[in-house]
Amino acid sequence: MNQPQDGSVKPPREQVVLFGAKQSLCGIVTHPTTKTPGIPIVVLNTGIIHRVGHHRMYVTLARRWAAQGHPVVRFDFGGIGDSPVQSDELPPLDANLISIGEVCDWVESNLGLSRFVLIGLCSGADHSVIYAARDPRVAGVVLIDPTIPRTWQFFLRDTLSRLKRPVIYRNILSGRGSTWARIRHLFGGKAPEPRQGEFAQPQLETPEAIAFLEETYQKAVTNGAEMLAVFTGGHSFQHNYRRQLLDALQNVDFGEQLDLHYFKDSDHTFTYLKHRERLFALLDDWLEKKCRVTGEGPGKSFEEVL
Known part of the structure; x- marks a missing residue:
């Protein structure tokens, strides 16, 4: 990490950027403090929550990861925070998937890095895996309380x-x-x-919904996306045990690309600092492991594909 001469830690540089064809998707790019950048991380909105995230969690993560060498982008979907509605014609999901692609295009064009990690909580997790199924540039997804069948x-x-x-x-x-x-x-x-x-x-327990989710997750895996899935006890009405994702989507061959965790004592938005710190440590370890390990074919490491 770069440090000033007085010994204090140099804060990361944060840049306001307008993304997309309309130059109206508002986001913050947190630039790494190291000379050699790691894999870019794109953070997605949780529901209608502004890009800072619950308890400013995404601000903390962006600066934490920038200190470790990762460029981090956190932006607002159309109609959320500082971004106006992007389309009056498209359904919100379709419009949001286009927006993710526009942000990833900006990262590739402006930072020269063509592989990305997407992270999202709740609806942000759902957006992450659906987009990963469509874009092989997504090297990894962090799914926190994604929507899964019971x-x-x-x-x-x-x-x-x-x-x-x-x-x-x-x-x-x-x-x-x-x-x-x-x-x-x-x-x-x-x-x-x-x-x-x-x-x-x-x-989500209908055959049609399960088939859609299985196809989505399988395409993301086939595209080479590594997955870190974290479930919490805070959504006990939707999931209540660690292996539920595997049991619900039995036809998906995750191979070695899924790292699965269950935080039974944590609420959905990680209200308590000790739960956020536990999550942050897990995310750090996962990123460090994936950046270090090398391999071939689907599931190859982030280090190799950068």
Whole structure:
């Protein structure tokens, strides 16, 4: 890391950039403090959250990674933060995928680096893997709480967890609450309605949804994208155990390209500093490992493809 003569740490240079055909996608490029840049990292919005991320998490990560040698881009999708809507005609997903491509094009043209890592939380994770399935320039994706189907093991664990609560037995005896609905679903019935305070989740357990996700993940893997997937206990209504991604998408051959983790004690947005630090350490180790290891074919290291 470059340091001034007084011994203090030199902060990374941050540059405001307008990306895209309309020059209206607003973002911040955090330039590395080392002479030899590592692989560029593109950070995607979480839902409607501004590019700083929850608890300014993306600002912290950008500066942390720049100190390790990685150029980092964090930008706002159209209609979020400082970026106006990019298209009145395209669905938001299609418009956002075009925007990711425009940012990656800018990185390649202006930084001279043609492979990238995408990172996203929740909807940002979904955008990351869908785009990786379409662009072989994506060398890796960091997926934090991506949207995945629930499995029979999910519903079994969810039901057993609920059976530990005294209120459940009162509901069972009275015939009220969602307990009976969840038990019926466990044996093939209709999925229960979301609990109070939860958002209605898309029905990802349909054959069509599972087929789409399996095709998406498989294409991303075939394109050579390494995957770091981190799930948290904060979305217990959607996933509640580590291997759920593998069980839900059984036809995807991840090979050695998936590094899978489950942070049971962390909430969805990493509210507590100790949980963010645990996540940051994992991300650092993953990037360092992928930049160091060499290989051939799909799954080859970032170092080799730069």
